[in-house]
Amino acid sequence: MSTLEKKLARAEARITILERMIEEKSREVYVAHIEVERKNNWLSHLLKTIPSGLWVFERGGMPELVNDTARNLLGLSEEEASKVGFRDTFPDVDFERLLGVDSTERVETALRRQDGTTLPILLVTSVFNAGAGRAKKLVCLGVDRTAQKQLEDRLRLAQKLEAVGQLAAGVAHEVNTPMQFIGDGVRFLKECLTDLGSALEGHGELFTELRQRGCLTADDEEKIASIEETSDVAFVLVEGPAAVDRTLRGVTRVAEIVRALKAFAHPVDGAYTSTDVNAAIADAVIVARGEYKHCAEVMLDFGDVPPIVCDAGALNQVLLNLIVNATHAIEEGKAGAMGMITIRTRQERDFVCISVSDDGCGIPEAVRPRLFEPFFTTKPVGKGTGQGLALVHTIVEKQHGGQISFDSQVGVGTTFHIRFPLKRAQTRERAA
Numbered sequence: 001m002s003t004l005e006k007k008l009a010r011a012e013a014r015i016t017i018l019e020r021m022i023e024e025k026s027r028e029v030y031v032a033h034i035e036v037e038r039k040n041n042w043l044s045h046l047l048k049t050i051p052s053g054l055w056v057f058e059r060g061g062m063p064e065l066v067n068d069t070a071r072n073l074l075g076l077s078e079e080e081a082s083k084v085g086f087r088d089t090f091p092d093v094d095f096e097r098l099l100g101v102d103s104t105e106r107v108e109t110a111l112r113r114q115d116g117t118t119l120p121i122l123l124v125t126s127v128f129n130a131g132a133g134r135a136k137k138l139v140c141l142g143v144d145r146t147a148q149k150q151l152e153d154r155l156r157l158a159q160k161l162e163a164v165g166q167l168a169a170g171v172a173h174e175v176n177t178p179m180q181f182i183g184d185g186v187r188f189l190k191e192c193l194t195d196l197g198s199a200l201e202g203h204g205e206l207f208t209e210l211r212q213r214g215c216l217t218a219d220d221e222e223k224i225a226s227i228e229e230t231s232d233v234a235f236v237l238v239e240g241p242a243a244v245d246r247t248l249r250g251v252t253r254v255a256e257i258v259r260a261l262k263a264f265a266h267p268v269d270g271a272y273t274s275t276d277v278n279a280a281i282a283d284a285v286i287v288a289r290g291e292y293k294h295c296a297e298v299m300l301d302f303g304d305v306p307p308i309v310c311d312a313g314a315l316n317q318v319l320l321n322l323i324v325n326a327t328h329a330i331e332e333g334k335a336g337a338m339g340m341i342t343i344r345t346r347q348e349r350d351f352v353c354i355s356v357s358d359d360g361c362g363i364p365e366a367v368r369p370r371l372f373e374p375f376f377t378t379k380p381v382g383k384g385t386g387q388g389l390a391l392v393h394t395i396v397e398k399q400h401g402g403q404i405s406f407d408s409q410v411g412v413g414t415t416f417h418i419r420f421p422l423k424r425a426q427t428r429e430r431a432a
């Protein structure tokens with residue numbers, strides 16, 4: 001073998017070794033690539049399934065990453081979401097301050113959505129330091145607190161009603177006894193006035209007779225006239241009984257309020273029976289007809305609902321109160337035109353839902369939080385006592401373990417939704 005041939009053979013051997021090395025390296029790169037891709041997929045799947053909104057904001061406040069949940073919270077598409085900065089998303093939070101702290105921060109704030117509405121959000125942030133010389137980023141997790149807030153509001157309302165209820169029951173009890181004295185006293189006075197009236201009438205007849213017989217001197221006539229004038233007997237006889245009647249009406253009204261207050265604090269704890277909700281509604285509508293017929297029609301939209309175990313008397317009170325309120329709302333909102341009250345029943349999982357809708361005046365935003373408070377009324381004296389919804393709330397939520405809520409739009413109408421559990425709640429509180 002010539003020297004040249006030997007060199008060639010060596011070079012060929014080296015090439016083979018190099019080729020093998022390249023092949024091996026390529027395989028390694030390929031495996032690493034597959035692994036990276038797998039990790040990437042895993043991460044993007046993770047980002048998609050994280051049940052909280054996740055954002056990474058760059059120094060300037062623009063998002064580098066927005067996950068699906070965050071986009072849903074914002075109500076935006078992927079492309080739109082990538083253009084909405086921190087300050088537009090969380091207008092009440094100081095971005096610079098969060099970027100300046102080292103610790104994890106928790107802020108209760110509002111997230112501004114695309115359509116201008118806001119969502120209550122728990123925002124948890126931390127600063128992402130990518131290394132020396134590289135700009136910091138802000139990692140934000142946003143948890144939607146809407147459901148929890150509603151729950152908290154419900155609880156707060158329940159506690160408030162509980163406290164007011166106890167107070168109201170105490171006052172009702174205290175007012176009841178003197179009110180009975182007043183009622184009895186006034187009724188007695190009325191009888192006295194009637195007797196007195198008859199006596200005076202008798203005297204008048206006697207005077208006339210004496211006068212006809214010529215038994216009265218001019219002096220007597222003068223005395224009689226003077227007595228009648230100073231005591232204004234005629235006026236007293238007409239106005240006295242009228243004043244007593246007005247007082248008695250007032251007494252009756254106070255008694256009604258006291259009764260309603262007591263019922264609110266301790267709803268009639270009647271027997272719990274299996275009740276056909278649709279039939280109960282049909283009955284209530286008949287009973288309430290006198291109230292609504294001059295201003296509204298009632299439309300019944302009954303679903304095929306199973307019976308619920310409830311206190312039928314209390315359910316009736318709930319329905320009557322809602323129908324009367326709907327009537328009043330229509331009277332106010334329709335100025336004489338006929339309105340429509342729609343009562344709908346449906347089964348929703350383990351609940352029977354009754355909704356009572358009206359196309360009346362609607363409920364202004366400002367009064368909504370106070371609706372279930374006892375004594376809260378926007379109606380003139382004599383029309384509203386503010387007891388209706390307080391009682392309805394107690395019966396539905398406390399007595400039956402159900403739920404009550406409403407939707408309303410001023411000038412359009414209101415719907416009250418009540419949900420009764422199909423199985424009577426185990427924890428039902430008995431009225432003490």
Ligand SMILES: Nc1ncnc2c1ncn2[C@@H]1O[C@H](COP(=O)(O)OP(=O)(O)O)[C@@H](O)[C@H]1O
Nearest residue numbers: 325326329362377378384385386387388389414
């Ligand atoms: N369907 C309704 N539409 C509009 N407002 C309503 C409706 N139901 C209740 N309201 C409002 O809620 C308040 C409280 O109702 P309620 O407790 O029944 O007391 P009342 O009817 O004696 O005023 C009412 O004064 C009224 O302002």
Ligand SMILES: [Mg+2]
Nearest residue numbers: 321325388389
């Ligand atoms: Mg009412």
